[in-house]
Amino acid sequence: MKISKDQIQDANTKTIDSHNENFSFLSEQLSKKGHDVSNIISKLSKFQVAIPSWALGAGGTRFGRFSFYGEPSSLEQKLDDVGIIHSLTQTAGSVSLHIPWDIPSDYSAIKEQAEKLNIKFDSVNSNTFQDQEGAKESYKYGSLSNISKAVRDQAIAHNLEVIKIGDKLGSKSLTVWLADGSCFPGQNNFQTALQNTQDSLKDIYKGLPNDWSLLIEYKPYEPNFYSTVIQDWGTSFMLANECGDKAFTLVDLGHHLPNCNIEQIISMLMLKGKLGGFHFNDSKYGDDDLTVGSIKPYALFLIFNELVYGMQNNPQNPDLAWMIDASHNIKDPLEDLIQSIEAIQQAYAKALLVDQKALKVAQQEHDVVKCQEILQEAYRTDVRPLVEKTRFDIGGAISPIDTYRYLNVRNELIKERGKHTTATGL
Amino acid sequence: MKISKDQIQDANTKTIDSHNENFSFLSEQLSKKGHDVSNIISKLSKFQVAIPSWALGAGGTRFGRFSFYGEPSSLEQKLDDVGIIHSLTQTAGSVSLHIPWDIPSDYSAIKEQAEKLNIKFDSVNSNTFQDQEGAKESYKYGSLSNISKAVRDQAIAHNLEVIKIGDKLGSKSLTVWLADGSCFPGQNNFQTALQNTQDSLKDIYKGLPNDWSLLIEYKPYEPNFYSTVIQDWGTSFMLANECGDKAFTLVDLGHHLPNCNIEQIISMLMLKGKLGGFHFNDSKYGDDDLTVGSIKPYALFLIFNELVYGMQNNPQNPDLAWMIDASHNIKDPLEDLIQSIEAIQQAYAKALLVDQKALKVAQQEHDVVKCQEILQEAYRTDVRPLVEKTRFDIGGAISPIDTYRYLNVRNELIKERGKHTTATGL
Amino acid sequence: MKISKDQIQDANTKTIDSHNENFSFLSEQLSKKGHDVSNIISKLSKFQVAIPSWALGAGGTRFGRFSFYGEPSSLEQKLDDVGIIHSLTQTAGSVSLHIPWDIPSDYSAIKEQAEKLNIKFDSVNSNTFQDQEGAKESYKYGSLSNISKAVRDQAIAHNLEVIKIGDKLGSKSLTVWLADGSCFPGQNNFQTALQNTQDSLKDIYKGLPNDWSLLIEYKPYEPNFYSTVIQDWGTSFMLANECGDKAFTLVDLGHHLPNCNIEQIISMLMLKGKLGGFHFNDSKYGDDDLTVGSIKPYALFLIFNELVYGMQNNPQNPDLAWMIDASHNIKDPLEDLIQSIEAIQQAYAKALLVDQKALKVAQQEHDVVKCQEILQEAYRTDVRPLVEKTRFDIGGAISPIDTYRYLNVRNELIKERGKHTTATGL
């Protein structure tokens, strides 16, 4: 199923008047306060976030999985799903593939399909946290960090293979999430595991095309419950430095210990020119992978505040690979992703409203009350009309969720695909 | 120093036009969506939160204290400070005294002063976590839970004395925050400590006037770092049940383990008719006592959502004693309290915008996406014009912080009191 | 495969001399300090902990599962596995079944097998956190708490069915772990969910035979990541009180927020006569379900210290249903369970060495240093000879793990069952 521009325009007619009224009022108020509204909209419209191929089916927990209907069962159908989201939001213009779940059988056909849908291939992801059928070596006790050279070599070869696949599709970065670690004290020698990981990453780095980046993810725990080799940003940063200029740290919002100040980490990495990628989600307890903005929207705003600051002040830092990394256990995955995109856009819009000049002055004067007022002034603004306007201007839906439902998308997908399909992936 | 109505009106003239424009637009939009704006404003205007007497001076940490200028050094001056906040916000119409820091020397004079300032005496607080000069027994190893009967008796007598003082002032509840606990395994027998606490509370309960309530606070740690006798809502709830119908649980937002779902606790307590009081603050790590709404405003909204639901649906639950319990280490305490009040009012206003009927339907249909949309619709609304309007209508400042600064209040206080005063209390 | 007494005795000959030497030295030292060693051994030998039927195969995480070889694929084989553990340790004399995974096809045959293995049927567990094939209603949005009466009725009926099955086998309690909750704010009405749960539990309670207990488990999060209906001991305690005298709280060590003082909860519940069951495991981050004692053995000791105290001083509390609730992702499940049993026995032995009289005196004198010394004196004692002696005297292995390996148990199981079997359950 594809959504046509006409369908969207049709749906927009229902809300366009109300939207116009809200937007013109907000726009006027913001202009009075000195904001350049069209510049903000221009920035918002350029923001594109990747959808991971595995996020289009229902997720689950170790206790079970409740499947959703009409899930995509092929890479082609996954692309179609991303296409649907992108049609509605105009913000999901890329897909992030997970190998080996998504190896194309026909590269040119897939590329052609993606082009038609106006979707690019963002960072490719390797998988060495599960064993693949027929694999010679097992990752049960680790992959890139494994004490066994044979296992490490297999994991390195897999990563190099992923690069090749991505290269054929136009990807420009490899994301390595290394689940390696241990469940019990003594199981691993920390130093050996770290050294092996460093050496393995360097081997992968050598195979990286010149215009590619290596993005090194970190996570404190799960699926290992005593230690994780790349447990925090510091370890990732150290490894990225060891690898070279094309290696960067990737931050996933759910991969931190309780109460961690994530926005400070982002700020430091951008200052050092080492923030390469960013995975969005939300969480209350651990790596809960909930819809972006559903639990701590103010923290998301503070993070965007640092991202905006870095994008404006840190030319030493590269463009970021953005991706939504959420799991969808009890919602329609497409609706969930649309809610995530909405939350991201709103947080970005609010961050663009922060009066950076006034903030700097207040900081210099140690006027803490004022500093807080400036951030809250931006955050408390209802920016929905700005985000709607951005989408509308580039052909998207004013209200993506409503339009998705109005067009009966899920029912159409079930008709096309059948009810009890299962997406590859987790 | 006192702020007159004229001064406030004068300050309001600067922002009244802009406010009117914003309010009429918002009001119209809300009315279209079916909200009864005047009813919301009426509810907001009735909401009054107590200021604790000790919160008017600079706080500190165990590592030191950086004092603020012009702090109140007597109960009279503290009342004046509350009066200033109340003049500006019209929301701080009561004070919560801490004994023995705030024992009045002349009751009728204090009552007269309070009446002039339109301030009531809310819950009185006992203090058995510090030794008072000349006290016979020490609370070093606990008070109401102490294994020594002499110590327990002293602590019970102190609480009864606090009731007497409060009674003379018109207070109607006693708040017991029991810091008792242990720093090391083995130091206390948990069962003995709990039993002693239960017996001590019952003795205090017996001395409670008929129209009074006993509010039992809980906290997992600090100042004790291994165990706290009343460590969670479950323990407080159990003790309140043992005491009787006039005993209730008091929730302080900062008194929970990491990641705790506080709104659910509130909801359960109201269902059982046992939520008696509520202390506002915000925190990122522990009992940080930061300005309300400065860290997790969405959690505050979710909490208010349950409070509003309970106030509308749980006649079995009493009216709540509301108090701001924050510490002000690096801000002007009065400005900090005004920021807290603003955040509280906004969260309350947003909670009043939740479409309870639609939510119920979405819940019944297991439409999780819709449930989230309904809450976010309310939360994302910029309710500042509503809160401004509420204040303005009852004689407060449209912009309390700006007005406070415009009137040079802190400088006036310094002139009156001198620079290097110190508030009693923490 | 079954292990004969002869095989164990044979293996014991290798270590008996060294064991005797260690035991007689320790025994002498303990006697000098006033301990009644034979009494301690007698208590240790009476301690039996249930093995859950699902714990005999490899577990996994949401990211995947690495299977183990020779897993049991029928209830009969699971019983055999428990028999192996019990032969070696003489401490695993019961099994805890999970329905519907373990419904016997022939009750008398199963009972006969269990009797031969000297294994009893402990608490039975219902499962309403997964959908069963062919089920009319889905538990995707909850079971006992579900807003839909049809779903609640199905879940209640399932629990009543589980009681019937357990009754035929000689079980005397039903354990309800209710995974119900929500992943997003607004998804559930907390009050409705709690009220429904209370009503459902009361319905189940009505179907409880007179000599049975209802054990109500609690857990803060997972598989739901915003709220859980029975989130903490307070909620479980409240529900147990609502149900009646035969309803109790069940504590699982992994089901708490970070840093929670679990031993205090245990102590309070025993004082109130409401601790009914106990699930052992260990964890560093969340409900990690690691081998007992592998991460925080001192906390385990402190917990046993309260359990021993309660067993000695709280006649109002019933005998406890003990169970190991760990997951075995990277170890041979049987070896893992043996390590857990060893850790439990050592913690229990150490708790039995605490000088309760001296501790009471030190507490009364507020001699905190001494209190700590008393607990550490017990904890620092190397009690392995005591535990070995206990096992040896009743026919078990001095070194269960070594004996398990010496007898090549896993290889024998693989020979019998084949390599690539899969256990039912998680």
Add this chain to the structure above:
Amino acid sequence: MKISKDQIQDANTKTIDSHNENFSFLSEQLSKKGHDVSNIISKLSKFQVAIPSWALGAGGTRFGRFSFYGEPSSLEQKLDDVGIIHSLTQTAGSVSLHIPWDIPSDYSAIKEQAEKLNIKFDSVNSNTFQDQEGAKESYKYGSLSNISKAVRDQAIAHNLEVIKIGDKLGSKSLTVWLADGSCFPGQNNFQTALQNTQDSLKDIYKGLPNDWSLLIEYKPYEPNFYSTVIQDWGTSFMLANECGDKAFTLVDLGHHLPNCNIEQIISMLMLKGKLGGFHFNDSKYGDDDLTVGSIKPYALFLIFNELVYGMQNNPQNPDLAWMIDASHNIKDPLEDLIQSIEAIQQAYAKALLVDQKALKVAQQEHDVVKCQEILQEAYRTDVRPLVEKTRFDIGGAISPIDTYRYLNVRNELIKERGKHTTATGL
């Protein structure tokens, strides 16, 4: 008060027989297992940990302080206290001064006193988290990170002054604990604060004598409750690398987010040659500063396991500056410190018992069960006789706490100093 060798020998006579019996049995058992007992004792006897000058008086919390009797009120008396601990334990052979609390008035007298007590001057600590009377600039909004150059310059000058003081006393390192951070979002610009800190540290580093080290501490929160400039090991490591070869990271056990795997951090830093110092304490919730080993002794063992491994395998890492950094709110500070030393020595002794060769083999074979057994074999050993023997051989007390009490030390100190003295410091 000073404790003579005779007094200690006298006290030892009471326990020597029992000690000898225990030691010879343990020694024999360990030798049978292949351990070189005299080598272990030799290593234990060389281990010396510094006592911080401020730890000899009672600490407190922000809620108050319960003082202890006979506290040292001068640097001379503090040295005497360290001397008492060292006499008893023979393990506290150095003191770590905090400036400006402990500036000597007569350097040669202090050095002479220290020499007589056999005490060295370990790392010196600067203090820029409190304002000193008469200081021109305030650290209320930060010191080395402050946006104001004047404040930064004052803080840098203070650190250089501390180096000078330490140099006169024979210290060889400066420890910088930087409390700088912010309490509210927006208060600080993270990048500016980090850049300023880096520049300030470099300025201090320039003033470092050639044979000195700069030890950079980190801490996630407190006294700032939104952000801390040096929030984690990664930031400290980055700053140390920027400074140069003489700059290192200092790990304080209490300065981590909940559930952090500290032993892995230690291991990584030693591999990279950047672990410079170590502060011992224990905690359950935050930076609780409890007696070492009183809450998580197994974690302490795992940490020592990495320290021992690093000391044996990482010549690239310098000798460590060890210090006890605990607060003593409800215990006699000297007894508390003795308990801490005992716990440290036991953890060290147990780590020395780990069979590194067997562990390496088990790790290579992925025998996770065996790896755990090897660590637990060491940990479960009762090493108290080893530690007693170590102390006894070099003139210390077999039972330091008992001897301290037997000699009535605290009473003697009260006689000498009076009851109501107050130690300088926190």
